[in-house]
Amino acid sequence: MKVIVVGATGTLGKAVAEDLNKRHEVVEVGFSGGDVQVDITDLSSIRAMYEEIGAFDALVSATGDVHFGPLEDITQEQWKLGLNNKLMGQINLVMEGAKRVNDNGSFTLTSGIISKDPIRYGAAATTVCSAIEGFAASAALELPRGIRINVVSPTILEESVELFGAAFAGFEPVPAAKAALAFSKSVDGARSGQTFEVKGHT
């Protein structure tokens, strides 16, 4: 299969691309790096990415910005960051990609464990992650030609503990290489409309 990995230059995306690369041809997409570039907040950039890559069998999105900060301080612009980037960016990868992906292809998006296990300062992120999971569950009912869609909801990665660990106290971190398996489960598996959670024991 030919698999597009958007966010392939990030901590998670790199591990996802590495695991998929064992069995598939991977096209690594980044915002500024990678084989192909895309700005997921820009519909014309998404279309240009698909034009450049041509026929494909699966797309994995391991990207998306969202604001973290105290609830009472979240501004309208900070709410919109997550809605425009992590939410609508990933939705638009699917909306545009569904017209172009091969029959029986798939889309795998990324949310985050705080959709189900919220933390302080995570209101904007939990809102967006929940929305992504709802989108996949409902879009799965209507995607034509055997096209599947799933979400991976990872806990904090071992590689990100230094940066974000304080906010995730008590969440057992998981190595990116383990989180990557959930994406492979989605791409190589048969299920659709699911959220695959990746978490430690807590």
Place this chain on the structure above:
Amino acid sequence: MKVIVVGATGTLGKAVAEDLNKRHEVVEVGFSGGDVQVDITDLSSIRAMYEEIGAFDALVSATGDVHFGPLEDITQEQWKLGLNNKLMGQINLVMEGAKRVNDNGSFTLTSGIISKDPIRYGAAATTVCSAIEGFAASAALELPRGIRINVVSPTILEESVELFGAAFAGFEPVPAAKAALAFSKSVDGARSGQTFEVKGHT
């Protein structure tokens, strides 16, 4: 208690106001009708509503527009309708209201049963309803002064079967007066961060 019901002129809001009115002083808010008017997509209109009403103990939102239609036909504007209106409109009622509500007050928002039980043509709505439930679960962790927040997720109302019944085939409708009880449970109860589902046997 003094309870603001936004959307009090709608099918659901009318029943909610009626039930709350048995025990509380209700301020009925509508887009064009009611005691006070508000456009929830306009932050200054939300602020004006709170200024006009003054001190209050609880706000119930039984309002919010979102697009229904085939997934592949949903335009950027139609995605934004739900995000700006039903999602950010309700979030902003909370963001602005949390600064003004009395200690130990509460907010109760409305999602919809398709957040958990999606239907054809409901992708934009399921996305938004899931987001609302995520928002409440996370906001509950940070609201100060004993302020609570919950969501009510109602199935199709008996009163709406004629309009929307075809899309909800097999969903047992519930009378608006029964759905209203879930809002009272939130307002008069003690729980926070919850989604109270209102559904029939199916």
